[in-house]
Amino acid sequence: MQRGKGMKFVGDSRVPAEGRKPNIPKDYSEYPGKTEAFFPNFLLKEWMVGAVFLVGYLCLTVAHPSPLERMADPTDSGYIPLPDWYFLFLYQLLKYEYASGDFNVIGTVVIPGLAFGALLLAPWLDNGPERRASRRPIASALMFIGVLATVYLTWESVENHDWEAAAEQGQMLDEEEAELADQVDTEADGYQIYSDQGCIACHGDQLQGAGSAGPPLFDTQYDVETIKEIAVDGIGEMPPGQYDGSEEDLETLAQYIANGGSPDGGDETGGDDAEGEETAEDGEAEEETEE
Template sequence: MHKGKGMKFVGDSRISAERKPNIPKDYSEYPGRTEAFWPNFLLKEWLAGSVFLVGFLCLTLAHPSPLEGMADPTDAAYIPLPDWYFLFLYELLKYEFASGDFILLGMLVLPGLAFGALLLAPFLDNGPGRRPHQRPVAVGMMLLGLVSVVWLTYTSASHVDWESRAEANKPIPASEVTIDTEHPGYASYENSCVACHGAELEGGAGPALVGSDLSAEEIATIAVEGIGSMPADQFQGTDEELEQLADFIVTVNESAE
């Protein structure tokens, strides 16, 4: 207080009188130890993720995954395979210590230990350093897991002829098939055949009928007597309806040629 001068306030020297925008803390005095999350660390992570994503997209364009036809439970010769990212687990189950009497070991115990170890790796090796040689436990476990997955996947995939497999199970494009719903035999096909052979004769639980070179008489015989895994008496109708059904299937095949 000063007489005649009114009241004055004394500011605290620990508080800046100027307002500054929110900026990350300066870590230059601690080089190599830590850094600001935004933008330093986040930018590095984004760049690394972008490089991986672009590389992965290029790989999928250069080597597209082969698509197969619909599953056919009546084909006992077909050997199902998991997608490529599960092939290493599929290959693991071929070894004696992970199959047969030890199937639970291969299905649950070994994968559980492997993935659990990777989850615990950052906690088992929580040193302050970020360089690989400063984190031997975490880096070693990650390299061991990576090498194991790559080797098992390569071993499993090397025994499969992917091109022949895809060609043998190649679905027939719907555009090549013309379905005449006005044909007299279409109603019989819907009642007796569509559940197994598909709405466009493309196959399903039963084989595809498109592309067949069977005659109308052969088709009628098979519909009544069955063939292979197809039981007899699948067709329930009159002789006239049977002839119409056989003619319908032949007509569809002629339109697909």
């Protein structure tokens, strides 16, 4: 045999290839008819299914737009939070005694970490060749427990949530109420007392109310004396003893609330002009006295 006869250097780029092989899936005799080429056969199916779901989701968002709530108020301590539906099971988990409070780390880190870690390890814990769920007990049991716990906690979260209070607290103000809220004077002394006494937590930063926590005050029908009594003695779900300031500040606060958030009864000239008018009236009174 001559040197090099019958040999071909297939790894040498200078030797042209005989031709491309067709994109035919490998023949696995143990799985007849169950194999196909990843590209483009399998990948094209995935893209088509994804496109159908995407179009369906876009149609759903057009037909049922996301509901809008009122503007977020960081001072509203009575707001009832609710996460998105896919986090409701974790939200419900944190309501239990040994997963919240002093044990908050257990509910937020330990339990979810163990659960998701077990699901991640499932392929290695049960790595047999069987494809049926009944013949892969470890992986199937972990998946069943995970799905069951998620569904149960999500259901409990939905059942225990106060949907009426949530709808009330998220209700947006109408045009008239929004206009009244915009007219609230946040620079007045009454507003400072209103904020210091913690009224802002239940009645909003513009006296617009906070849903079920407290009604709006910019259009209250109570007079000054009634407001003073309510601040001290409480009313309805408002407990007594909420006010702990002086009588002078209580009078200023009651006047401010009775006037709809305006210290001068809604006079557009503002507090400075009102003080100037009072000074002028005092001067005229003094002149009449001297005469």
